[in-house]
Amino acid sequence: xxxxxxxxxxxxxxxxxxxxxxxxxxxxxxxxxxxxxxxxxxxxxxxxxxxxxxxxxxxxxxxxxxxxxxxxxxxxxxxxxxxxxxxxxxxxxxxxxxxxxxxxxxxxxxxxxxxxxxxxxxxxxxxxxxxxxxxxxxxxxxxxxxxxxxxxxxxxxxxxxxxxxxxxxxxxxxxxxxxxxxxxxxxxxxxxxxxxxxxxxxxxxxxxxxxxxxxxxxxxxxxxxxxxxxxxxxxxxxxxxxxxxxxxxxxxxxxxxxxxxxxxxxxxxxxxxxxxxxxxxxxxxxxxxxxxxxxxxxxxxxxxxxxxxxxxxxxxxxxxxxxxxxxxxxxxxxxxxxxxxxxxxxxxxxxxxxxxxxxxxxxxxxxxxxxxxxxxxxxxxxxxxxxxxxxxxxxxxxxxxxxxxxxxxxxxxxxxxxxxxxxxxxxxxxxxxxxxxxxxxxxxxxxxxxxxxxxxxxxxxxxxxxxxxxxxxxxxxxxxxxxxxxxxxxxxxxxxxxxxxxxxxxxxxxxxxxxxxxxxxxxxxxxxxxxxxxxxxxxxxxxxxxxxxxxxxxxxxxxxxxxxxxxxxxxxxxxxxxxxxxxxxxxxxxxxxxxxxxxxxxxxxxxxxxxxxxxxxxxxxxxxxxxxxxxxxxxxxxxxxxxxxxxxxxxxxxxxxxxxxxxxxxxxxxxxxxxxxxxxxxxxxxxxxxxxxxxxxxxxxxxxxxxxxxxxxxxxxxxxxxxxxxxxxxxxxxxxxxxxx
Numbered sequence: 157x158x159x160x161x162x163x164x165x166x167x168x169x170x171x172x173x174x175x176x177x178x179x180x181x182x183x184x185x186x187x188x189x190x191x192x193x194x195x196x197x198x199x200x201x202x203x204x205x206x207x208x209x210x211x212x213x214x215x216x217x218x219x220x221x222x223x224x225x226x227x228x229x230x231x232x233x234x235x236x237x238x239x240x241x242x243x244x245x246x247x248x249x250x251x252x253x254x255x256x257x258x259x260x261x262x263x264x265x266x267x268x269x270x271x272x273x274x275x276x277x278x279x280x281x282x283x284x285x286x287x288x289x290x291x292x293x294x295x296x297x298x299x300x301x302x303x304x305x306x307x308x309x310x311x312x313x314x315x316x317x318x319x320x321x322x323x324x325x326x327x328x329x330x331x332x333x334x335x336x337x338x339x340x341x342x343x344x345x346x347x348x349x350x351x352x353x354x355x356x357x358x359x360x361x362x363x364x365x366x367x368x369x370x371x372x373x374x375x376x377x378x379x380x381x382x383x384x385x386x387x388x389x390x391x392x393x394x395x396x397x398x399x400x401x402x403x404x405x406x407x408x409x410x411x412x413x414x415x416x417x418x419x420x421x422x423x424x425x426x427x428x429x430x431x432x433x434x435x436x437x438x439x440x441x442x443x444x445x446x447x448x449x450x451x452x453x454x455x456x457x458x459x460x461x462x463x464x465x466x467x468x469x470x471x472x473x474x475x476x477x478x479x480x481x482x483x484x485x486x487x488x489x490x491x492x493x494x495x496x497x498x499x500x501x502x503x504x505x506x507x508x509x510x511x512x513x514x515x516x517x518x519x520x521x522x523x524x525x526x527x528x529x530x531x532x533x534x535x536x537x538x539x540x541x542x543x544x545x546x547x548x549x550x551x552x553x554x555x556x557x558x559x560x561x562x563x564x565x566x567x568x569x570x571x572x573x574x575x576x577x578x579x580x581x582x583x584x585x586x587x588x589x590x591x592x593x594x595x596x597x598x599x600x601x602x603x604x605x606x607x608x609x610x611x612x613x614x615x616x617x618x619x620x621x622x623x624x625x626x627x628x629x630x631x632x633x634x635x636x637x638x639x640x641x642x643x644x645x646x647x648x649x650x651x652x653x654x655x656x657x658x659x660x661x662x663x664x665x666x667x668x669x670x671x672x673x674x675x676x677x678x679x680x681x682x683x684x685x686x687x688x689x690x691x692x693x694x695x696x697x698x699x700x701x702x703x704x705x706x707x708x709x710x711x712x713x714x715x716x717x718x719x720x721x722x723x724x725x726x727x728x729x730x731x732x733x734x735x736x737x738x739x740x741x742x743x744x745x746x747x748x749x750x751x752x753x754x755x756x757x758x759x760x761x762x763x764x765x766x767x768x769x770x771x772x773x774x775x776x777x778x779x780x781x782x783x784x785x786x787x788x789x790x791x792x793x794x795x796x797x798x799x800x801x802x803x804x805x806x807x808x809x810x811x812x813x814x815x816x817x818x819x820x821x822x823x824x825x826x827x828x829x830x831x832x833x834x835x836x837x838x839x840x841x842x843x844x845x846x847x848x849x850x851x852x853x854x855x856x857x858x859x860x861x862x863x864x865x866x867x868x869x870x871x872x873x874x875x876x877x878x879x880x881x882x883x884x885x886x887x888x889x890x891x892x893x894x895x896x897x
Contacts, residue, residue: 177250242266272356296349329354354368379426398518412518415524416522418562468500529561556685601718613687616674616681622793660761663772663777664765725765794823806846809848831858
């Protein structure tokens with residue numbers, strides 16, 4: 157590339173001064189424009205000798221003859237006549253940087269200066285209008301640029317190559333060609349030259365990025381070292397192996413970081429950029445809302461800006477680009493082949509790009525963090541927020557919620573406020589702060605499952621459930637297993653021994669109303685997790701393959717929702733496989749087989765409830781860690797159920813005999829709850845106190861609803877008057893007793 161051309165020395169301040177470069181550059185342009193302006197003939201005058209007020213709107217015959225007398229393709233006469241040659245722009249600091257970065261010629265730099273001038277000084281709009289003999293043409297056209305910068309017709313023809321799509325100025329999006337809006341189909345010569353907005357921003361502010369992309373792009377000074385990364389050992393070792401090979405330019409390096417959002421992919425890219433000694437240009441494609449025309453040019457502009465700022469280029473959410481911005485994605489693959497710098501791509505799914513497999517030098521998997529990483533993330537987040545909490549609380553949060561480091565940081569900021577200000581530990585009680593942290597952690601799980609299931613807000617606690625001692629002990633054991641999984645699977649190494657079946661699957665079996673749903677709520681309340689009940693009407697479909705798709709969506713979302721899945725009436729989904737006699741049997745068995753597979757892969761907590769355990773497929777029973785049988789309650793248990801069913805605030809008369817009700821009303825806990833509620837409404841209408849007649853009447857209605865004969869042997873005296881006394885107004889509210897809590 158030629159570097160020395162005969163130049164005319166510029167007057168005034170030296171262009172070596174970086175802060176004065178626009179003035180120095182425009183002085184050089186003025187030296188070029190002065191003879192060009194002088195070369196325009198003093199024609200375009202009326203016969204009277206007065207100047208035409210609107211030049212360019214009419215052409216005189218004398219001017220037409222002068223145009224015909226000029227040689228074809230010839231530049232302005234004075235340029236070739238006086239031999240004015242282009243002065244070098246290498247001594248203008250930003251132009252020198254552009255020339256080195258993109259291998260531009262001196263002619264390219266002058267084209268850029270001609271296009272840039274109106275962005276720096278509006279007087280050049282009027283000068284360009286004068287030189288083009290049209291006051292409406294305020295931007296330099298290709299024809300004007302060639303006339304200004306070329307000294308012969310031959311050179312004008314040769315220099316047209318600088319405006320081709322693969323020419324450096326155009327390919328790197330340093331200047332743009334814009335058609336004349338006043339002309340339909342335009343030739344190359346009539347198109348205007350315009351300096352790219354991003355280049356103007358860079359020239360005027362070397363730290364800026366293209367203003368059009370600031371909503372989803374950031375230029376960062378890396379703040380993280382490799383030692384700061386909250387990653388498992390294997391992932392950190394993989395990053396370290398590639399870190400020494402990375403450079404901001406000159407080394408073709410492509411990394412693909414695969415993992416869910418928030419696991420630290422961008423933080424890892426920052427650490428790699430800091431190790432390489434450069435900046436990081438981050439792009440979040442999930443937030444990109446550019447029109448299609450700008451999207452097609454975005455890859456070239458991103459690679460250009462990364463090169464200009466000596467930055468590693470980080471493209472996040474490549475999956476979103478592949479799904480929603482196909483024009484960007486295909487053009488970006490083309491740019492990857494030629495961009496001389498490191499590009500780090502990140503997405504949630506494996507790399508997929510036909511014909512570009514060899515572009516990726518390394519693929520690094522970022523898994524959902526294990527307990528040790530989550531524990532470290534909670535400690536770091538709490539420390540940065542000024543929350544000096546005990547180690548046990550961070551461990552409890554890490555054990556209960558499978559959150560990513562990004563989610564953990566957001567949860568901590570939510571507790572502290574948007575500005576993440578430190579909280580004075582003495583200003584809040586520790587239990588309140590703990591509940592806030594748990595609520596913030598649950599909020600990070602999102603409510604995606606709410607679209608596929610029904611969210612149950614747990615109300616029951618351990619004191620509300622009445623079960624035999626063995627079953628109650630089983631529930632406590634299940635709760636302990638859920639709380640201590642990190643110890644057994646993590647520290648004790650079972651995670652390395654098991655590839656599948658690491659979830660906690662529980663079966664609740666027993667007659668209706670014996671407390672299966674209540675037990676699920678008690679566990680959810682104790683574990684402080686959301687409980688989602690699977691709505692079979694939204695899952696099971698008569699169309700082949702749809703049930704499997706619905707189940708896949710549920711389990712995929714549940715993995716990142718840190719919630720308990722509750723399958724009520726589980727035998728409808730987990731029924732026994734049958735002998736294949738027709739296609740319906742075959743597809744039904746496929747559904748059951750698929751569900752078996754998903755249950756074994758699921759690593760969360762899942763509770764199955766059924767009234768018909770014998771109808772469950774044996775393969776499901778083998779995959780279940782705990783089976784709790786819910787028996788029909790005996791008299792002692794029914795008495796306790798009656799006592800805990802009424803809230804402490806409910807006024808219950810002294811004459812209510814729960815022991816007698818337990819003997820006479822042989823129903824399960826669910827039916828007893830219905831009776832208590834109905835009796836409370838009878839009392840609210842009657843005397844504002846729940847009395848025995850109200851309970852007897854409600855019991856009689858419950859038996860009637862179940863289609864059973866009322867057996868009131870133990871309540872003979874009261875049952876004879878149930879239809880009368882229970883409806884007779886009774887304002888006497890004396891003798892009210894408090895229900896045991």
